[in-house]
Amino acid sequence: MTLGQDTAAGQDRTAAAEQPSGLRARKKQRTRDALLREALERFTAQGYEQTTIDEITDAVEVSQRTFFRYYASKEEVAFAVVEMVESKFVEALRVRPASEGPMEAMRNAVTSAWTSVGETIQSVIPVELYMRTYRMIESTPALLAIHLRRSAGLEEGLSQLLADREGLDVDTDPRPRVAVAAFTGVMRVTGQLWGKGQDSSLETLRELSERYLDHLGPALAEDWRTAGPCAGPASCPVRRTRG
Numbered sequence: 001m002t003l004g005q006d007t008a009a010g011q012d013r014t015a016a017a018e019q020p021s022g023l024r025a026r027k028k029q030r031t032r033d034a035l036l037r038e039a040l041e042r043f044t045a046q047g048y049e050q051t052t053i054d055e056i057t058d059a060v061e062v063s064q065r066t067f068f069r070y071y072a073s074k075e076e077v078a079f080a081v082v083e084m085v086e087s088k089f090v091e092a093l094r095v096r097p098a099s100e101g102p103m104e105a106m107r108n109a110v111t112s113a114w115t116s117v118g119e120t121i122q123s124v125i126p127v128e129l130y131m132r133t134y135r136m137i138e139s140t141p142a143l144l145a146i147h148l149r150r151s152a153g154l155e156e157g158l159s160q161l162l163a164d165r166e167g168l169d170v171d172t173d174p175r176p177r178v179a180v181a182a183f184t185g186v187m188r189v190t191g192q193l194w195g196k197g198q199d200s201s202l203e204t205l206r207e208l209s210e211r212y213l214d215h216l217g218p219a220l221a222e223d224w225r226t227a228g229p230c231a232g233p234a235s236c237p238v239r240r241t242r243g
Contacts, residue, residue, distance in 0.1 A: 028070075031060070031062060031066065031070065032070045033124050033125075034060045035056060035057075035060055035062070035066075035067060035070055035071065035077070036077060036080055036081070036124055036125065037124070037125050037129070038056050038059045038060050039051070039056045039074070039077040039078070040077070040078075040081075040125060040129055040132075040133050041129065042055060042056060042059075043074075043077075043078060043133070043136055044129070044132040044133060044135075044136045047140075048074070048078060048136060048140050048142070048143055049140070049142065051074070053067055053074060056077075075143075075146060078133070078136075078137065078143055079137075079143075079146070079147070079150065081120075081121060081124065081125060081130055081133065082133075082134075082137070082147075082150075084120050084121070084124075085117050085120065085121065086154055088113045088116050088117045088120060089109055089110060089113050089117075090154075090157065090158070090161070091113075092109035092110070092112050092113035092116075093105060093106060093109035093158070093161060094161065096108055096109055096165075098165065102162045102165070102166065102175075102176070102179045103179055103182075103183065103216070103217075105162075105165070106158075106162075106179070106180075106183045107183075107213050110187070110209060110213070111210065114202070114206050117202070118202045121202070127200055127201065127202055128200045130200075131194070131195060131200040134191065134194075134195045135195045135196075138192065138195060151184065151188070154184070155177070155180050155181065155184055156177075158180045158184070159176040159177045159179075159180045160176070162176040162179060162180060163176040182216060182220070183213075183216070186209075186212050186213055186216055187209060189212060190205070190208045190209045190212045191205070193208060194208055
């Protein structure tokens with residue numbers, strides 16, 4: 001490097017250091033989001049395993065070192081938005097009123113979190129790309145295995161959260177784990193159905209989730225034949241509040 005180049009580089013570093021912290025933070029966020037969008041676009045277009053980190057960084061015009069400053073691996077990028085969505089739900093459940101029963105609290109947490117979830121997704125990637133990412137995870141054996149492992153960890157955390165809300169010991173009382181298993185099972189089914197559909201809107205996912213959650217109670221009834229067909233909330237009432 002020549003003296004002139006060295007001086008210019010030093011000036012650049014000085015200018016960067018003098019930038020307001022808010023501006024630096026925004027630049028970092030833009031770089032992080034650009035890497036995320038580029039990675040997910042390539043994963044969904046050409047395959048997760050076929051995409052290299054070099055391809056992602058070259059497209060964004062940053063170094064591998066910069067990539068690893070934001071993400072530990074391709075796997076972390078693949079699940080970045082999914083993790084954001086899960087975090088919103090967990091936080092929404094954490095602040096639900098103690099007067100709500102466990103199933104009611106989980107359902108209301110999902111409902112109340114929809115607005116912030118939508119904003120979170122759309123702040124980094126288009127919803128349509130999120131749908132394609134969901135499909136890609138479900139159809140990639142390596143990622144599906146990771147997804148199932150992550151889901152098991154999420155369920156255990158939710159079970160502990162419910163147990164704490166109800167003053168129970170999660171290791172001696174099976175109800176928190178049973179409730180979470182039933183609830184997350186419904187959410188997984190609706191996610192799969194949404195991923196296979198043509199409408200990528202979050203409103204469609206929300207309506208589908210609520211419709212299936214409305215059927216959770218009736219589906220656990222002992223005698224479906226006696227109860228008759230369950231066409232919707234009107235014919236399959238679900239208790240919303242404690243009596």
